[in-house]
Amino acid sequence: MIKDRFGNLAYQLAALLLAFGVVSLILISVDASPSETYKNIFKGSFGEMRKFAEVLVAFVPLLLVTAGLLVTFSSGLWNIGVEGQVVLGAIATTWVYRLLLESGLPPGLIIALAILGGMVGGAIWAALAGILKVFGGVNEIFGGLGLNFVSTALTIYLIFGPWKRPGVASMSGTVPFPDEFSLPLLANLRISPWALVIAFVGIVVIYFLLQGTYFGLRLKAVGKNFRAAYLLGIPTWQYAMYSFLICGALAGAAGAVQVAAVYHRLIPSISSGYGYLGLMVAMLINYQALWAVPVALFFAALNIGSIQLPIVMKLDSSLSGVLQGVLVLFVLLAAGVRQKFGRKAQ
């Protein structure tokens, strides 16, 4: 078992090295120095406290989304609609804020309610994908894709319609709410310790849920063999719905944090692709919750570190996407090779 773990790690590391190798080739082919590029990415993410704080800002929603996806993956579901669930979390949070800003309640309570509202919003959106899947027979991938488009539409509609800024509506989003209603930030940095706490609570809860509870065991049974689990008397469709709800709540929390701690308003691209990125992270860590933290941090660092590439060396920040995409493909390759190899050895 332990040997197996190490074998797995060796394959993942080989995949990582190969991915960097391929990206280096791409960089060389467009006349850019790979070593300088990687150095700049590193400096741009860990070089200063201020930049590391930015990495953490990206890390929080990514970790929350990943935590949620571990649950749906465990029960064998492809929750591609997670992107829309983040968006709905943000919308619901903004809605609660709009409702309560004038209410005179203490700001702390309003923030807590807003984040809770975001979790409910995300969960409802996930439940829609779940209902389509369980009762309508719609594959969750197609339902999720459709719901993602709808969530984008809803955001744009709200920003340009009912929630538009006084005067002229614009892509810059709704009216920002006063500072005392957002999660407090660390001095001179953009990261809120509360956001980090929420993210860590999320992943720890999911870790124990999946590793240490009867519920987690049954969930995994449903994921491994839906029919066998059903025949053993596990109410499979209920478990499918539970995992959608849990994932949606966590994705909603990610959206809520985006509103309550980062943007202080609803903007059109509020989820900025964290859903898709979370799918990658969950797959890369082979659905083991323990690895979610380092891998999500690594992905967040790649994204933030490459932001300054255009300024320093006329390279586009999209390089992080190339690197992430290649990395995923190589991990898939490594997993496939390993499987073939392992079977021959037996």
Add this chain to the structure above:
Amino acid sequence: MITDLFSTTVLIGILASGIRLATPYLYAAIGETFSQKSGVLNLGVEGQMLIGSFAAFYVAFTTGNLWLGLLVAMIVGALMGLVMAFVTVNLHAQQGISGIGFYLFGLGLSDLLFQRLIGNVETIKGFEKIYIPGLSDIPGIGQILFNQNILVYGAYLLVPLAWFVLNKTTLGLKIRAVGENPDAADSLGVSVARVRYFTIVLGGALSGIAGASLSIALLNVFQQNMTSGLGFIAVALVYFGAWKPVGVLGGALLFSMVNSLQLWIQVLGIPIPSDIAVMMPYVLTILVLVATVSRVRAPSALTKPFERDE
């Protein structure tokens, strides 16, 4: 009288650009229909389109040869399909994830190459409209249907062709068999791997053309993330179209007509609140999604890797 004339002109304009805008959806969604029919969900369409779009633009921009650009886009798309096929068929990778990997890769690489090799927004002279003597002169219809460029005609010819291949040829029978019951197909001597390789590579090549149709035939420019979700809509159109080429055509037309209407409303400054206009294509997505719920059944082996029992 003059207002009548005006509105007829506009109507023709809306229909003509609706016909035109369906082009990239058609190429990508017909390609995706083939791969899904054989049991493979390719979520990387968007990435393949972006790479194809850039490749076509770059080649056309540097050599001035549009056909060469189209060919390169097709080859690059097919190559991405080949890698996808290897990962899904030989290595049994989970199809949703590998597709999103291709999406991120294509999104990043097309942008990286664009910034590095071209840099600023350039326009090119794309494929010209083709004048067909007789047909193009028919009032109204000629303007709408027969005043388009070659890639638009190609997209519509692809629909009956795809229908014919899927339903009337041995190859189509094999594709459907592999997607419905790979074990049975395998026991009858059909190579599941070969059929899936074929459909995925074909899908990649068509996605490449879909991307090219944007950059060298419709918009004649390349921009960062210029497909902006179009490839994902194409995947959804396959579902809306119930895995039938004609259904896909219907979905693509509906979507592009509404989009065209929305664009014309903005251009003409018709006093409909812009937020409603912008939302129209999306609202349509909801309606179609609701209307198609549980109406259709997916190929049985969709997303399932095939492994021979030994």
